């Protein structure tokens with residue numbers, strides 16, 4: 030019988046998608062990102078706008094979790110969350126973060142680093158109101174990241190919010206968005222013989238530079 034470690038040793042993908050060449054890159058990492066996001070959508074990658082968001086706690090210990098990218102405008106990557114959640118308490122303490130887009134089906138990943146700022150309440154309200162009713166009620170029902178006694182008490186909380194707000198729950202004050210203002214954006218395309226293509230965009234004195242990195 031093979032051990033799980035033997036199985037893991039044998040797991041090996043061959044990267045065979047078209048390469049990423051410097052000539053293919055847009056001078057703007059935002060245009061480049063939009064092209065790759067469109068590719069992920071066209072390829073029907075599951076949750077193409079999902080990424081891992083990394084934060085650190087007060088002792089510098091990192092943790093990451095998935096969030097959905099909900100806007101890419103004014104050169105900012107926007108996601109929404111509960112401002113009283115664990116991630117938000119980390120970000121209040123240390124606004125440095127990293128968003129990792131794992132488009133593995135395309136043998137690609139993108140890594141965005143920078144600092145976050147809270148977005149305007151009006152922008153968060155506009156997006157909140159566009160969400161399905163269940164999601165809006167859910168934002169009220171869940172004290173994100175806090176301990177909850179049981180599934181039943183979570184569902185009870187949802188029903189109480191439904192009773193209280195009916196079809197028109199307003200945006201909770203503790204719910205909103207963060208905009209990540211990128212300082213670096215890396216595009217990674219898997220290649221044969223582990224000679225992957227990596228290009229790092231860095232914001233230096235207001236201009237985006239591009240460097241090819243060793244894989």
Ligand SMILES: Cc1cc2nc3c(=O)[nH]c(=O)nc-3n(C[C@H](O)[C@H](O)[C@H](O)COP(=O)(O)O)c2cc1C
Pocket residue numbers: 076079094095096097098108109110111114115116117173174
């Ligand atoms: C695909 C996917 C997308 C998610 N999108 C969000 C999101 O946009 N905002 C959010 O607050 N949580 C989202 N979550 C839940 C988070 O991963 C996480 O469990 C939650 O935000 C609490 O994290 P925290 O305790 O570190 O603050 C998503 C989870 C998955 C699997």
